[in-house]
Amino acid sequence: MKNYRFVGKTSKETFLIKGINVFNEHWIHEGSCATVTNPQNGKSYVFSKYISGGVEFVAGKDASGYWLFFVEV
Secondary structure (H helix, E strand, C coil): CCCEEEEEEECCCCCEECCEEHHHCCCEEEEEEEEEECCCCCCEEEEEEEEECCEEEEEEECCCCCEEEEEEC
């Protein structure tokens, strides 16, 4: 089982991972999902895995409409 680190959340169309604004890039679905936990509230989610601008990440929206982002550790 892979582990993921929470790197942040946003309600805007800007979010940097490793210096790349992933919203400016085309997201390619890796064909799999990951179970992740938001450390801010302890809720677990099953989100899709993506590659964007050469950066791999897991992302999805929570019930409040915020994008949550995670990277593999």
